[in-house]
Amino acid sequence: MSPFTLDKIQAIILDFIIYLGVGISMGSLVLCLIIEIIIWKLVTRNDTSYVRHVSIVNIAVSLLIADICFIIGAHVVNKGESPCSTATFFMHFFYLALFFWMLLLALFLLSRIIMGFSRMTKEAMMGIGFTAGYGAPLIIAVITVASTAGNKGYIQQDYNCWLNWNKTKALLAFVIPALMTVAINLLVLIVVLFEMLRRGINASIQQDEKQPLVIIARCVAILTPLFAITWGFGIGTMVSSDFGIHVVFAFLNSLQVFLTAVESLERRVSS
Template sequence: MSPSIPPGIRLLLDFITYIGVGISLASLIICLIIEGFIWKSMTRNDTSYMRHVCVVNVAVSLLIADIWFIIGAAISDYQSVAVGPCTAATFFIHLFYLAMFFWMLVSALLLFYRTVMVLSQMKRSTMLAIAFSLGYGAPLIIAVVTVAATAGGGGYIREENVCWLNWNKTKALLAFVIPALTIVAINLLVMIVVLFKMLKRGVGDTTQNNDKHALVVIARCVAILTPLFGLTWGFGIGIMAAPEAVGLHVVFAVLNSLQGLFILVFGTLLDSKIKEALVRRLRNQSSGSGGTRSTSAGTSSNVLDFFRGIRRRNVYNVSGGPVVNSGSGTSSSYSAVNSSGNT
């Protein structure tokens, strides 16, 4: 985001960036694995389904953007950039960072729709079509238009430091900053409206019981991640205005490189329903691994019960009357054993 980097902190920023992005990549992979584990049990109603669709696509978008960021960093240096490879890397970084923000916008709009427009019923297929059109279609249009408008005069990418949108010549960076900060503002506005509605009518009055938890989790996720990511890129604007401010560089590098960890924590791990689903899944797997022992124990128990049943059926009533001997056709009578042991 900065037009220039102070030479004295380049090595420090490199360490912060690569360590932070590495943590983010691992966090996003863990997030996607967890979502795969609990998908069926957590997507039984439309609200919860769309919430997890948004989380997965936010994670996928940031994961791809971070991978392309690493590629861009590997093919550039502080003196110059390779135009062809850097153009491709910049396009995909721009596209998928924007996609992350637009999927956050989808989450906020889903929260608004389910909380405010209570009487409206939209099919799941319609919600998915709108979500993917907004989540990936809008960023693709912005990224393509940016390339078409600036690449001809050599003003699409920077000439040094990093594979990223140009600032000095064409201000192409605004094609990222303006949509991202606009989404942050919209999400904050949505949160204000939703909180007002919830406080006025209560969550139980605005939605069905099976949607309450999903809406609360969406609200918490949007309320935390939107200001956090907005603050992150706000520091980026700060270092654009004051590129020699060492503190802003360090804070921006830390916050920006750890976005994947924030998504894992606030989008997945803080959801109590996800933790319960994971515990159930792990218990089922552990009980499945002990299936042989359980089966053999159950079989032994069944055999013992069978023989006990036979024994109970063949016990004679010592105080009863005659017992018929089917073999001889005669009847016999048994007397009880007396207290002295004589018959």
Template structure:
């Protein structure tokens, strides 16, 4: 999310340690998440909504896992080699896929809570989910490569990530990510408001309390699900030299194991 690396070598080294430890923990949790999904798949997909939700969760976890793997590969590759461009493409694509699968989950939530009288078939919902989850990131990643190819400014000189100084192609990641975060936050607020308005006041006191607990649980789970931790990336874009923002962003996103906590 940052247009440049932080100059303080001590902070930079600390961030490297946090990143690799965090990614290790997250990758282990994501593998465990996928294994559990495989074991309980038949029992949790008894209706259409649950099925699409779990398809989204599996692909979200898979996208984040593959993105993290490519991130580590990219960190080990010489930035001057063609392999660096390939690694950057896959990092770009799979991290974008993570965000678009988050958007898919948010749209599913909005659709089932707000548009209760609308209905689509399972195959239609699945087609829309995959087009959104993988089609949109692929288009953005391919266009980014095509636009920067003539000047060979797709990657940075010193690291395997999207260029900023020459082409600002980093915006092809930052803008979609922040737009999706904003959309998801709006959807989350609308859904919670709808749930509260629909239930509170017309049910017994005990059920009101139960509903509030459900809403609180939704907030606790969906907030990280919908990528609000990445919102700290705005600070990195605006103030890339701020050490504190770098540390907070790295800790929150390196240890992104929230998908497993559901």
């Protein structure tokens, strides 16, 4: 996804790292979703567990579809602008959806721990979740296409189908929202951990919802720093052509997807 063009040997090495990692990750995500289907009724007995599992399922689905689009994009990069633009649009949309669902999960945790907010109906919470989780990424993706496609500046086709950087800086339409959600998640995590250590989980929260909230906190605590470190190196690939930075980002990006799947799988089995 870097705006820099790598030589043939470097590209082969990066492709190997990326495809191996993404392949393993996709298998893990599929396994997670299958297990989720099997145990769904057993793990969604209260509103907190329901919201948590819906969020994690949407994170996994978004990540899986984005990775499928990434592989498709790699195979149509030399087949014309239209197939590449389509793959780029869906990658942009679903990768952003992943970050927004992570943000929603963190904000739900904040609302329950800090404010003890429990009176909103399950339907209302899901309405807000799906509207923000997919609506905001869709708006960003559509605006990016509308503002750059006319100048043929929507995609870069030098190495892989992805948002353009050199001509229009369209890549910022992914980087800025992604890093903003990571920053907000880190802030939420600090506040939540401080409150949990200071006074424990609010006594107004029902007993059967306390364990799911702790699990949500653990999920956010593990995945958010991983996203932050990974996309920190992602920024490095935007400003530097150093091969080492590209290798580290490719490895961390693959590891990020794999650990997301493993964490989701572990949470499903343990709950």
